[in-house]
Amino acid sequence: MKKRLAIFLSGRGSNFINIHKQILSGEITNAEIVVVFSNNKDAEGIVYAKNNNLPTLIIDHKKFDDRKKFDQAIVDELSSYKIDLICLAGYMRIVSEIIIDSYVSKVINIHPSLLPSFKGMNAQQQAIDYGVRYAGCTVHFVDHGVDTGKIILQDIVDVNSDDDVISLSEKILAREHMLYCKAIDLFCNEKLLLVNDKVVIG
Numbered sequence: 338m339k340k341r342l343a344i345f346l347s348g349r350g351s352n353f354i355n356i357h358k359q360i361l362s363g364e365i366t367n368a369e370i371v372v373v374f375s376n377n378k379d380a381e382g383i384v385y386a387k388n389n390n391l392p393t394l395i396i397d398h399k400k401f402d403d404r405k406k407f408d409q410a411i412v413d414e415l416s417s418y419k420i421d422l423i424c425l426a427g428y429m430r431i432v433s434e435i436i437i438d439s440y441v442s443k444v445i446n447i448h449p450s451l452l453p454s455f456k457g458m459n460a461q462q463q464a465i466d467y468g469v470r471y472a473g474c475t476v477h478f479v480d481h482g483v484d485t486g487k488i489i490l491q492d493i494v495d496v497n498s499d500d501d502v503i504s505l506s507e508k509i510l511a512r513e514h515m516l517y518c519k520a521i522d523l524f525c526n527e528k529l530l531l532v533n534d535k536v537v538i539g
Contacts, residue, residue, distance in 0.1 A: 339367050339368055339369045339525070340367055340368050340369070340421040340422055340524070340525040341369060341371045341418065341419055341420055341421045341422070342356075342368055342369065342370045342371060342420070342421070342422050342423075342424055342521070342525075343370075343371065343372050343373075343374060343415060343418060343420045343422070343423045343424070344356065344370055344372075344373045344374065344382075344386075344423075344424050344426050345374050345375070345423060345424065345425045345426065345428035345432075346373065346374075346375050346380055346382040346383075346426045346427045346428055347375060347376055347377050347380055347427055347428050347429040347430065348377070348380055348381060348382065348427050348429065349380070349381040349382060349427065350373075350380065350381060350382020350383075350385060350386075350426055350427055351427070351510065351514070352424075352426040352427060352447060352513060352514065352517055353373065353382050353385070353386075353424075353426040353427070354382070354385055355514040355517070355518065356370070356424065356426065356517065356518060356521060357370060357385075357389065357391070359518045364518060364522070365518050365521050365522045365525065366522060366525065366526060367522075367525040367526050368422075368521060368522070368525040370391055371392065371418050371419075371420070372391075372392045372393070372394050372415070372418050372420075373386040373391050373392070373393050373394070374393075374394045374395075374396070374411065374415075375393070375394075375395055375428075376395075376396060376397060376398045376407075376428075376429075376430055377395075377397075378395045378397065382426070382427070383395065392418075394414055394415075396410055396411055396414065398430060404430075404431075404433050405433050405434075405435050408432060408433045408435035408436050409435050411435075411436060412435055412436060412439045420440065420443070421443065421525075422443050422444075422445065422521070422524055422525070423436070423440055423443060423444040423445070424445055424446075424517070424521060425444065425445065425446040425447075425479065426447070426517075428446075431483060432444065432479060434481055437479060437480060437481055442478055442531065444478065444479040445476060445477065445478055445479065445489065445520065445521075445524070446476070446477060446479050446484075446486070447474055447475070447476050447477075447513050447516065447517045447520075448460065448474065448475050448477065448484050449461055449472075449474050449506065449509045449510070449513065450463070450464060450472060450473065450474070450475065451471070451472065451473045451474075451475060451491055451493065452475040452477060452484055452488060452491075453484075453485070454469075455467075455472075456483055456484035456485070457483055457484060459502075461502050461505045461506045461509060462502045464496060464505065465496070465500065465501065465502055465505060469496055470495070470496055471493050471494070471495060471496060472493070472494055472496050472505060472509060473491055473492050473493040473494050473509065473512065474491065474492055474509050474512050474513045474516055475488055475489075475490070475491045476488075476489040476490045476491075476516055476517055476520040477489055478536070487531065487534070487535065487536050488536060489520045489523070489529060489536050490516050490519060490520050490523075491516075492512040492515070492516045493512075494508045494509055494512055495508075523538060
C-alpha cells in the first residue's frame, strides 16, 4: 500500500512541485500526495496543487491567537486523511509539539545548511557571513527543537569566493530537490530506521 503524504507549504512550493513530479515519473515509489496544506491561501504551491487536481487544505494562522490552537486545528483536519508522512516544503511556521506528538517520526523537513550548523532562518546568509568553504542541505526528522531533529541525508555544495546569498541559495536548492526526493523514497519504502538514536539507512 502506498504511503500517504501531506505536504506543508507557505509559498511557491518548489520542493513540493519537484516531489509531485518525481512521484509521477516513478523516481519516488510507493507514495502518493493525499493533501497539500498551507497557512496561506494565496501560496503559489496551492495554485499548482489545484491545477493538478491534488486535494488542498487552507487554515489561516492569523485567525488563531495561539500556536497550539492553530496546530490542533491542523491535526483535527488531517485526521481523516490517514497520513503516513508530513513533508515540510517551505512551510514558514514552527510546528509545535501538537503536530510532532501526533505524528511521531513522521514529520520531515529540508534545511538549507549542513546541520547542526546554521540553524533557523537565513541559513545561506549565515554561511556567507561565516566564510565557510562548503555549505549544503540536510533532510531531517522534525522534533521539538528548531532544526535539531535526527539527520536523514545531507549533500554538499562548494562556496566560492564570488558567491552571494542568491547564487548560493540557487546551488543549494538544486541539491535540495534531489536530496528530499531520495529521503522520501527511502521513508516510503521503509528503509529508514532509528537505531541508538541515529537514522540508519537499510
